[in-house]
Amino acid sequence: MTLAMNEILSVGRLGLRGDGIAQTPAGDVFVPYSLPGETVRAVRDGERAQLVEIITPAESRIAPICPLFTRCGGCAAQHMSESLYREWKRRQVETTLERAGIAAPVADIIDAHGAGRRRVTFHARREGAGMLVGFMVARRHDLVAVPACPVLAPGLARAPAAAQLVANRLGGSNKPLDIQVTASEAGLDIDIRGHGPAGEKLRLSLTEAAERLDLARLSMHGEIVVERRPPQQRMGKAMVAPAPGGFLQATAAGEEAIGALVLAALPAKVKRVADLFAGCGPISFRLAERAQVLAVESDKAAILALTRAASTTQGLKPIASEVRDLFRRPLLEHELNGFDAVILDPPRAGAEAQARRLAAAKTPTVIYVSCDAGSFARDAAILIAGGYALEGVTPVDQFRYSAHIELVGVFRRAKKS
Structure with missing residues (x-):
């Protein structure tokens, strides 16, 4: 497929996934992070394009709240005004x-x-001598480190550091991991996926990590390694401790x-x-x-x-x-x-x-x-x-x-x- 460099596009509307859509003689072109009414310079590859420059910004464009916006794939719409977003x-x-x-x-x-998201999943992979922990890069399988995330609830403020420590304890397996962290009324509840069964030595190491991090519970693939306090959630009149990694x-x-x-x-x-x-x-x-x-x-x-x-x-x-x-x-x-x-x-x-x-x-x-x-x-x-x-x-x-x-x-x- 031929790649057209530095093409000028006029964005007319938003797609369902938040991409700006420009009409061209060859069909619609999707330009991530662009907005209706904008003129942009983009690198086009078929029906998709990579935003290079905003030539004429829309009145509905606002400054993102996170410095990782457009790199981290977690958010698609921090650049939209409230009215356009809704x-x-x-x-x-x-x-x-x-x-x-x-x-x-x-x-x-x-x-x-509300106060923000109360659960988050970090991805962890070995990079060199250490473990990289973060979120997926937008539209790629690479990871970007996330020291803090503004859409998370205050109860997850320690989640990135906790996920990093847990990943470090598991780095010897060289396996890609998913580390789900949930804020509960008793503290952080962590469930690890991707590692496989843990031997006694690793379980002891993870138990020590849970103590050090003051976790409510730590589990692997839904199996509890240590529960120091029931990680309860209020649901109406009830106090419920969801299953490890549960919805x-x-x-x-x-x-x-x-x-x-x-x-x-x-x-x-x-x-x-x-x-x-x-x-x-x-x-x-x-x-x-x-x-x-x-x-x-x-x-x-x-x-x-x-x-x-x-x-x-x-x-x-x-x-x-x-x-x-x-x-x-x-x-x-x-x-x-x-x-x-x-x-x-x-x-x-x-x-x-x-x-x-x-x-x-x-x-x-x-x-x-x-x-x-x-x-x-x-x-x-x-x-x-x-x-x-x-x-x-x-x-x-x-x-x-x-x-x-x-x-x-x-x-x-x-x-x-």
């Missing part, structure tokens, strides 16, 4: 629904950044916002609710303040964390739980018909198999929490074809400056006259 993220949801032929009102975006919403504010949207969408007279893909219970515990709950999740460790917390939490209606793979064994129509509402909170792949069963069931309300607008749109089309109406969609932004957006959609089955 409209870009909301438009992602609108465009995805429109492409799927789904008409539904999309509310203003909810800013759920957790990115920000506490995001979890609160999603929970509030789910509760607000419940029918007025709700008695029984199913929380599918329940994880360790961030939505279940909030639901149980109003209704009996069936929490279903494929991860046994997550369900164990949920049931432990439920057994010690006062003021809740009963929470039943079931370990079940909803991709292979979705709840069937006769199981679904006894619920006043069903909540879906699946991973990025969505919940196609479960949506098909819901489309054939009689459940009056379905509340769908999604981290991927594309899989949501696919599943929404299934529910709509089955007789549901999509009442509305609310975008929730807990990944500030990234292209990632969450959403909550509310479906109602029309009552027969």
